[in-house]
Amino acid sequence: MSNGLLARIEVPGRLAADVEAGAGEVLAVIGPNGAGKTTLLTALAGLVDMTGHVEVGGRSWTDPPLPVRDRRVGWVVQGQALFPHLSALDNVAFGLRARGVRRSEAAERAQAWLDRLGVGPLSGRRPGALSGGQAQRVTIARALVTEPDLLLLDEPFSGLDVGVAAALRIELAAHLADFAGVTLMVTHDALDALTLAQRVVVLDDGRVAQSGTPADVAAHPRTDHVARLVGLNVLAGPDGFTAFRPQDVTVSTARPEGSARLRWQGRVSGLTPHGDAVRVQVDTRSSAGTDLLADVTPEATAELALVPGAEVWLTVKATAARTYDRGPDLRDSP
C-alpha cells in the first residue's frame, strides 16, 4: 500500500487513530460530533500539532515534518472557505500560482476545472455572488486543480439544499473515480459513506471504533451513532452485538405473554413520521442500555395511544435479530 495513505495520528486529548487507505480509494470518516473527525483531517493537513506518523504515496510527511504548504493536500472545509475578495477563477488558480505556474497557464487550467464542475460561466463572479452549491463546486475545483495526493473533504454537502447536494454527490462520485490520490471524507450522512466510499472508519471519542467496507459497517454497527445512521437498533451484550430493524419491533401497552429474551420496558420519548409509518423512539435505557426505535402504523399509534411519556413494552422475535461478535482487530477488518 505504498501509494496510499498510512498514518498513525495522536493529538493529545482529542485523537489517537490509525488510518490507512489505498491509492484512488475513498475513505469515509463517520462518528458523532466531537469524535475527532475534523481533528483527523486538520492533523493530516499539518494544521494541528500531532505525534505519530503520516505517509502518503510512499513519502513521509512527518519525518522530517513537512510544512502545510509542502503537503500535497486538497482541502474542502465545511461552509464557505473561498477567498471572498477573489473571483471564482482566481480562487481556483490560487494554488497553481502559489506553486509557481505562469498566470496564463494557471487561468487556463482553473477554467478547465470550473468547466468540469459545471460552473465555468461563473468564473468571473466573487464567492458572495454564488449560491451555496455553486460555491462548493468552486471549492472542489480549487482543491482538485492542484492534483493533490490527499484530498480532504469535511462534510462537503452540509448546508446545501437536498436536491443540490444529491446532484453534487453524483458528480463528485464521478470525479473521485478519476482521482488517483487518496480521499478522506468526513460525513454525517450514511448515504455519502455508502455511495462514495470504498472503506469506512468510525471514530468514537477520539478512537477508531470500527472500520471496514460500507456494507459491512452498515450491517454490523458497533456504535450507537452508526446504528442510528443506518436506522438499526443495536444492543451491546456480553457475547457481542445484537442488531434488528425498527420495523421488526412490536409495541404493546400490556406486558407481553411468554418469556421472550428480547423484551424491554420503557417510556415513549419521541414520535416522528418515517415513510408510511411512525417511528417511535423509546427510552429503554434502564432495561436495554440504550434508546430503541420501533416503526408502527399510524393506526396502531392511535390505538395504543402512543404519546411521549407513555409506558410501553417492546419485543422482537429472535429470528428477526442478528448477533455478531465484537471483532477483535478493528484495524484489519476487511
Next chain:
Amino acid sequence: MTRGLGRPPLVLLVPAGIALTLLLVPLVSLLVVTPWARLPELVASEEVLDALRLTGLASLSTVVVCLLIGTPLAWVLARVEFRGRSVARALVTVPLVLPPVVAGVALVSALGRSGVVGSVLRDATGVVIPYTTPAVVIAHTFVAMPFYVLSVEGALRASGERYDAVAATLGATRWTTFRRVTLPLAMPGVVAGAVLAWARSLGEFGATVTFAGNYQGITQTMPSLIYQTLQNDRETAQTLSIILLGVSIGVLALLRNRWLNAGGTTGAGA
C-alpha cells in the same frame, strides 16, 4: 418612528443639548469672527504656503511610514504567538494616552543631540535629527502609529486565520498569503487606520514643537504656525484655523462613505 415609545425624557434631552452646544459653539464662533476678506491674501503668503506644504508632506509621510512599518507590526501582533505579545500590544497603546508634550520630551531624550540614541548617531555619522523635517515626521509617526496599528490589527484578527490555513494548504508561503489574502481582506482596516493616522498627524502640535521646534519652512506645520500667530495676531490665527478646518472637513467628507462602510468591522483604533 419612536413615537409609540413616548416622548424622549428631559433628563436625557438637556445634557444632549449641552453636549451639542459645546461642540458647535466654538466652530460657529470661528466661522463668524473670521475676517474672510483676508483669506486669499493670507493663503498666498509665503509663511502659510510653507506651513501648508510642510503639513501635507509630514502627514502623508506619516501615513506612508505607518503603512510600511505599522502594517508588519499589526500582522505580527495578530498572527505570531510569542512571549510578551500582550506586553507589546499594551506598549503600542501607550502613545495614545501619553500627553503629546511628554511624547516630545521622550523623543528628545532618545534622539536629541545628547540623547540616548541621538548622541551615538551624531558621533558615528554626524547626523543630527532634532529641528529637521525628518524630526517632524518622526514625532508625527510616534503619536499616529498606535491608531493605525490598532485599527489594522483589529481587522486582521476579525478576518481570522481560517483563510491563512486554506492558503497554506494550497501551497502558498506566508508572504504570498499575506500579500494575496491577508492584506486584501484587512483593507478596510488599513484604510480606516490610515485616515486616523493622517488626521492625528494633521493636528499634531505638542510633540512636534517640543522635538522639532517651530522653524518656517523646515519644521513649522499649520498647528505650530497658528499657535505662534495667536500670540500677537488673533485675526490671522483665526483665518489660518479656518483653512485647516476646511482641509480636515474636506478630507473627512471625501472618505465618509468609506468610513461608514468600514466602521462596523474596524473600529478598533477609534
